[in-house]
Amino acid sequence: MKHSPLVQGLIDAFTCLPGVGPRSAQRMAYHLLERNREGGGHLAEALTSAMEGVRQCSRCRNFAERDLCPICLDSRRDQSQVCVVSSPADVLAIEHSGEYRGRYFVLLGQLSPIDGMGPRQIGLDQLEQQIQAGDISEIILATGTTVEGEATAHYILEMVHGTAVTVSRIAQGVPMGGDLEFVDGATLAHAFRGRRPV
């Protein structure tokens, strides 16, 4: 049996969500149509408002509803300390840790020339301007440990070279509270190389 066009359209549209295949999409569409049309209408409104209203902070490229995001506007935070991350979700994870009191620079991607992601696409020209303007005293690299993350970190390191900006990278090693047996080999190797005297 084929779905009617509107139902099929809704099922297809749901598959744009991460982790949602045709079967889950069908379950979602049927659930809303059968039991929660109000919720479906509400979701449509929230989507429209967010897709139109959520822009990028002109300073850090994170999600913002005005020109600057709340973190860039917060005068209690050290605005000269900048943590460079790949995505807004990374900002969220770091904020949840409660450890960091500087601001961010969100690349929204990583250097990957083969996918058309050059320095400009991930806002590195903008970061360079901020460095040249003397707005930044310290950069903390938190771009992830993939090949692209390493390449991005390396590029920023080159960019900072010859300026007064301090650069550090968040520590790589075994996660807290985990048994060693569940930690992968590459992470363990990193943890050994990065061992510190106690």
Add this chain to the structure above:
Amino acid sequence: MKHSPLVQGLIDAFTCLPGVGPRSAQRMAYHLLERNREGGGHLAEALTSAMEGVRQCSRCRNFAERDLCPICLDSRRDQSQVCVVSSPADVLAIEHSGEYRGRYFVLLGQLSPIDGMGPRQIGLDQLEQQIQAGDISEIILATGTTVEGEATAHYILEMVHGTAVTVSRIAQGVPMGGDLEFVDGATLAHAFRGRRPV
């Protein structure tokens, strides 16, 4: 860190979907905002169209975009044979089996007075009218094997009593292609009680 109001609104709205908790909802919202705003806008449109445009078939209560659904309009199907199911998803499952060539009656629920689901709420008055009008020669009950499903089946059986309508119930037993060891006890007991000579 708090999300901005529009982002938080979108995350909250996503939790109306089945199987989507706060964390998946956040992942969905961030995914669309970061990577697929077009998809998000498209989903909003599909939701609005479907929530407004998908109505109920006036004859069988299944999803329909016009007065009657495609199955009720299909003259090659036996319109006097009616399979009673709880939800549109059940129709889909039966249609996928390719076995059935009659039409359906979709209750959109099951008898459950404690939840305010009486006969009228699940359209049984409408089914009774169709029986009285002589439109139905056979009813096949496929309302599921829960207490509510049984109660619903029993109610319909009483309703048909004294008319010329034949009533049957889809067979309960062990599923095809499954090892017996994985079949639950209640199903096995049913399968034994319903054994047939070969």
